[in-house]
Amino acid sequence: MIKGIFFVARLVIAWLLALFFILVVMGHSGPFRNIQPLPEIIAFAVLVLVVTGAFSHLRRVRLIAGHVNLDTLGNxxxxxxxxxxxxxxxxxxxxxxxxxxxxxxxxxxxxxxxxxxxxxxxxxxxxxxxxxxxxxxxxxxxxxxxxxxxxxxxxxxxxxxxxxxxxxxxxxxxxxxxxxxxxxxxxxxxxxxxxxxxxxxxxxxxxxxQTATDKELAQARLNLLYAQVEPHFLYNTLASAQYLTRSEPAQADRMLGHLIQYLRHSLPSAEETLSTLGEELERARAYLEILKIRMGARLELKIEVPDALRAITLPPMMLQTLVENAIKHGLEPKPGGGTVWILGRRDGDSVAITVVDDGQGFGAAGGGTGIGLKNVRERLQLVYGPRASLAVVANVPEGVAATLTVPAQQAAPGATESRS
Known part of the structure; x- marks a missing residue:
C-alpha cells in the first residue's frame, strides 16, 4: 500500500511542478492576466484527472499481478x-x-x-x-x-x-x-x-x-519370424531329407547339416538386438545350400562380401528376407532357374549389401504382397533412422536387385562368438 501511495504521490508532484511552471509563465503573460482564476481551475481539474488515473492504474496492476510494487507499477x-x-x-x-x-x-x-x-x-x-x-x-x-x-x-x-x-x-x-x-x-x-x-x-x-511402441511391435514381428522359421521350408526340407536317405544318403546328410546350421543362426538371442553381417551370411548360405540340393542345377549361388565387412552390425532376418524374396518371386517360378548373388561393399561410413537375382523380375505374376519389404523398411527406420535405406530396382537384363544400406558400425568384440 505504501509503495502504491508513493507511486501516486510521485505522479502528483511531477504534475504539480509542471503546472506551477505553466501558471507562473501564464501569470506573467499579458493575455492571461484578465482571465484569472481560470488557469488555476484548469490546473486543479488536471490534478484531479491525474490522481484518478493513477489510482485506476494502481488498481488494475493489483488485479493483473496480484500484488503491487515498483516493478509491477512501472510502465x-x-x-x-x-x-x-x-x-x-x-x-x-x-x-x-x-x-x-x-x-x-x-x-x-x-x-x-x-x-x-x-x-x-x-x-x-x-x-x-x-x-x-x-x-x-x-x-x-x-x-x-x-x-x-x-x-x-x-x-x-x-x-x-x-x-x-x-x-x-x-x-x-x-x-x-x-x-x-x-x-x-x-x-x-x-x-x-x-x-x-x-x-x-x-x-x-x-x-x-510411439517410437518405443513401434520398436516393441517390430521386435514382436521379429520374434514371430523366429518362431515361424518358415514352416513350409522346414516341412519341405525334412521331406526331401527323408526321401534322400533312401536314395542318396550323402545328400541327405549334407541337407540336414545345412538345416542345422540354418536353425542355429535363426534362434533369437536374448543378449542383443543386432546381429552381424557374417552371421546373416551364414544363415543365408545355409538356406540357399538346402535349396541347391532341392533345385539341383536350377540354382546357382555367388557370394562376394569382403571378410572385413563380416563384423558390421545388421538387424537379424533382413538379409534373409531379401534372399527368400529372390527365390520365391524370382527363381522358383522361372522354368530354368537362375543365380542369386550376395554382394557387399563399403562406401565411406556406410555399407551396402545387395541381393541380386536373374529371375522373372517385376513384371511376373504372383510377385508377392510386399509385406516383407515393408517390414524391412520400417525396421531400418526404427534402428537407424535416416542413416539407412532399402532400394529395390530391376536387374538388367532380367531379375531384381535389392540393396540394404546401413551405417558401418562394428559389433562389440566377442559378440559373434557368443551367438555361435
Missing part, C-alpha cells in the same frame, strides 16, 4: 526467460509468440542477430475513452507500446531478454501511466513461451512413446 517491464532449446529454436518460438499477440501492428525480426522488435497498439482497458484529448495522460508521447527481445545462445539453452515499454522517452514515465498494458504484454509472452515449451515436451514424449 517498462523487463523479463529474463530461459528456454531449453538451442538459440535458433528459441528465436523461432519467441518470434512466433510475439506475432500472435493481439494489437500487434509491426514486427521486425532478424534471425542472424537473434533480435525481434514489435510495435503494439495500446488498448483502452475501460472501453472507448470519454475524455479523449482532455485526458492528461494522452498529452505526452505516443499511444503505442513496443517490444524488444533478444536471444542469447547458451549451452543447449536460449536465454531471452524481453523489454516491454511505451513508445516514448523514459522521462514521460513521470507524467503518465500505461494502465498496465506493458505488464500484460510481458506476462502474456512469458505464459505463451511456457505453454509452447510444455507443448513441445509433450509432443517429444508422445513421439518417444
Amino acid at each position: 517498462r517491464q523487463r523479463r529474463q526467460i530461459e528456454l531449453p532449446f538451442e538459440a535458433g529454436e528459441a528465436f523461432d518460438m519467441l518470434d512466433a509468440t510475439i506475432r500472435e499477440l493481439p494489437y500487434t501492428e509491426e514486427v521486425e525480426s532478424a534471425r542472424d542477430s537473434l533480435q525481434v522488435r514489435s510495435k503494439m497498439r495500446r488498448p483502452n482497458p475501460y472501453g472507448r475513452a470519454v475524455l479523449g484529448w482532455l485526458n492528461p495522460f494522452s498529452w505526452l508521447g505516443s499511444r503505442r507500446n513496443q517490444i524488444f527481445a533478444t536471444v542469447t545462445p547458451g549451452d543447449g539453452i536460449g536465454s531471452v531478454m524481453l523489454v516491454c515499454e511505451p513508445e516514448s522517452g523514459a522521462w514521460t514515465d513521470w507524467f503518465r501511466v500505461d494502465d498496465g498494458s506493458n505488464l500484460v504484454n510481458a506476462e502474456a509472452i512469458s505464459r505463451a513461451l511456457a505453454r509452447r515449451v510444455t507443448e513441445r515436451r509433450r509432443r517429444e514424449q508422445q513421439a518417444a512413446a
Whole structure:
C-alpha cells in the first residue's frame, strides 16, 4: 500500500511542478492576466484527472499481478526467460509468440542477430475513452507500446531478454501511466513461451512413446519370424531329407547339416538386438545350400562380401528376407532357374549389401504382397533412422536387385562368438 501511495504521490508532484511552471509563465503573460482564476481551475481539474488515473492504474496492476510494487507499477517491464532449446529454436518460438499477440501492428525480426522488435497498439482497458484529448495522460508521447527481445545462445539453452515499454522517452514515465498494458504484454509472452515449451515436451514424449511402441511391435514381428522359421521350408526340407536317405544318403546328410546350421543362426538371442553381417551370411548360405540340393542345377549361388565387412552390425532376418524374396518371386517360378548373388561393399561410413537375382523380375505374376519389404523398411527406420535405406530396382537384363544400406558400425568384440 505504501509503495502504491508513493507511486501516486510521485505522479502528483511531477504534475504539480509542471503546472506551477505553466501558471507562473501564464501569470506573467499579458493575455492571461484578465482571465484569472481560470488557469488555476484548469490546473486543479488536471490534478484531479491525474490522481484518478493513477489510482485506476494502481488498481488494475493489483488485479493483473496480484500484488503491487515498483516493478509491477512501472510502465517498462523487463523479463529474463530461459528456454531449453538451442538459440535458433528459441528465436523461432519467441518470434512466433510475439506475432500472435493481439494489437500487434509491426514486427521486425532478424534471425542472424537473434533480435525481434514489435510495435503494439495500446488498448483502452475501460472501453472507448470519454475524455479523449482532455485526458492528461494522452498529452505526452505516443499511444503505442513496443517490444524488444533478444536471444542469447547458451549451452543447449536460449536465454531471452524481453523489454516491454511505451513508445516514448523514459522521462514521460513521470507524467503518465500505461494502465498496465506493458505488464500484460510481458506476462502474456512469458505464459505463451511456457505453454509452447510444455507443448513441445509433450509432443517429444508422445513421439518417444510411439517410437518405443513401434520398436516393441517390430521386435514382436521379429520374434514371430523366429518362431515361424518358415514352416513350409522346414516341412519341405525334412521331406526331401527323408526321401534322400533312401536314395542318396550323402545328400541327405549334407541337407540336414545345412538345416542345422540354418536353425542355429535363426534362434533369437536374448543378449542383443543386432546381429552381424557374417552371421546373416551364414544363415543365408545355409538356406540357399538346402535349396541347391532341392533345385539341383536350377540354382546357382555367388557370394562376394569382403571378410572385413563380416563384423558390421545388421538387424537379424533382413538379409534373409531379401534372399527368400529372390527365390520365391524370382527363381522358383522361372522354368530354368537362375543365380542369386550376395554382394557387399563399403562406401565411406556406410555399407551396402545387395541381393541380386536373374529371375522373372517385376513384371511376373504372383510377385508377392510386399509385406516383407515393408517390414524391412520400417525396421531400418526404427534402428537407424535416416542413416539407412532399402532400394529395390530391376536387374538388367532380367531379375531384381535389392540393396540394404546401413551405417558401418562394428559389433562389440566377442559378440559373434557368443551367438555361435
